[in-house]
Amino acid sequence: MVETGTSDDADEARGLRKVIHVDMDAFFASVEQRDEPELRGKAVAVGGDGPRGVVAAASYEARKFGVRSAMASVTARRLCPQLIFRRPRFDVYGRVSRQIREIFVDYTPLVEPLSLDExxxxxxxDLKGIGSAIRIAQLIRARIKAETALTASAGVSYNKFLAKLASDQNKxxxxxxIRPGEGAQFVARLPVRRFHGIGPRGAEKMAMLGIETGADLASCDIHFLREHFGSQADYLYRAARGIDLRRVQANRARKSLGAERTLERDISSGxxxxxxxxxxxxxxxxRIGKAGAHGRTVTLKLKHADFSGLTRARSLDEPVSSRAMLAAVSHGLLDEVLPLAQPVRLVGLTLSALDEDSMPPDATAQRQVELPF
Structure with a gap:
């Protein structure tokens, strides 16, 4: 176990909130290794092992070979011939997730799940009057390990953006x-690829503009960012300074579920x-299966090489009830835009008009208070 910045001194620092981001380590694959001891120490992928299969999760042993989630299974097998596949068991993952959630709510009612594993x-x-976010994170991680035989990584900071960055730091x-007052300095030394929402192509574009790190990004004024990154500019401006205005939202409803992929090269072939x-x-x-969601609107998103984009959506009279139904609607939407006027760099798909809504509202103000961290 690696820990950094965990000395819990009595100094009071100016901050906003005490936020913990807990992220289970290779959750699906770790559950499979836990339940099948012979898999421990081996390269394991959860997902379909067919020509159209996709890796949903990979053990750390598999990641050493370059295997990643959302990768085509045939590619994963080529990178790691000894890779062992297991079909997803979402019922089991859901039970473990609920067990972990029960640990969280022992300490605070303000829990915002992002998925089954974070x-x-x-x-x-906090409910126990502990007063230290660092100590609470330590207790939660210890309980998860004792009660589920799984490990979790945690980030502690004064906003969600920084806490999520921190949880990935020592996995x-x-x-x-990341204590109050340390956010901008922490972000400054990170490669921009670590920022949520910046994919390989976005990082490549930034590199062409001389932006490699958070410090480089912070040196850009808002007008420059808006010129080159459009609607993403305000987020980039705040992120480079360690600012996040969102609050932790318990029991949020979900607006949509989906996935998108930034392509390794621009594609125009149907x-x-x-x-x-x-x-x-x-x-x-x-993801729909994991969330148990029901939605009626399917939206296809394409982003062109010049970062312009287009969307096509179709709303149905009844919820999407099968993968075949989702596929039929999705391919129908793609048919509407083929042939393409120019190549695309990103393809995305979402299901919306759900029974529940989980997107966080954008906070418009933040209040500074004195908090012992």
């Missing part, structure tokens, strides 16, 4: 703390786009 917790006022089985779309349909359908 969540934000606001412990500014697996790590804890990282048959190739259909192959890409099939993989995205697989990922989207798995």
């Amino acid at each position: 969540a934000y917790l606001d412990v500014t006022e 697996p089985d790590g804890l990282c703390v 048959p190739v786009l259909r192959e890409v779309l099939e993989r995205i349909i697989d990922i989207t359908w798995e």
Whole structure:
């Protein structure tokens, strides 16, 4: 276990909230390794092992070979011939997730799940009166390990953006703390690829503009960012300074579920786009299954090489009830835009008009308070 910044001194620092981001380590694959001891220490992927299969999760042993989630299974097998596949068991993952959630709510009612394997917790006022976000994160990780035989990594900070960055810093089985006043400095030394929402092509575009790190991004004024990154500019401007205005939202309803892929190269070929779309349909359908969601509106998103985009949507009279139904609607939407006027760099698919809504509202103001961290 690796921990950084965990000395819990009595100094009071100016901050906003006490936020923990807990992220289970290779959750699906780790559950499979836990339940099948012979898989421990081996390269394991959860997903379909067919020509159209997609990796939903990979063990750390598999990741050493370059195997990643959302990768085509045939590619994963080529990178790691000894890879062992297991079909997803979402009922089991759901039970373990609920067990972990019960641990969270022992400490705070403000729990915002992002998926089965990660969540934000606001412990500014914790139920046990512990007073230290760092100590609470340590206790939660210890309980998860004792009660589920799984490991979790955690990030502790004063907003959601920084807490999520921190939880990824010392994976697996790590804890990282970014104290009030340290956010901008922490972000400055990170490669921009670590920022949520910046994919390989976005990082490549930034590199062409001389932007490699958070410090480089912070040196750009808002007008420059809006000129080159459009609607993403305000997010980039705040992120480069360690600012996040969102609050932890407990029991949020979900507006949509979906997936998108930034392509390794720009594509205009209809048959190739259909192959890409099939993989995205697989990922989207798995996420729908995990969430137990029901929705009626399917939206296809394409982003061109020049970052312009287009969307096509279709609303149905009844909820999407099968993968085949989702695929038929999705390919129908793609038919509407083929042939393409220019190549695309990103393909995305979402299901919306759900029974529940989980997208966080954008906070418009933040209040600074004195908090011992």
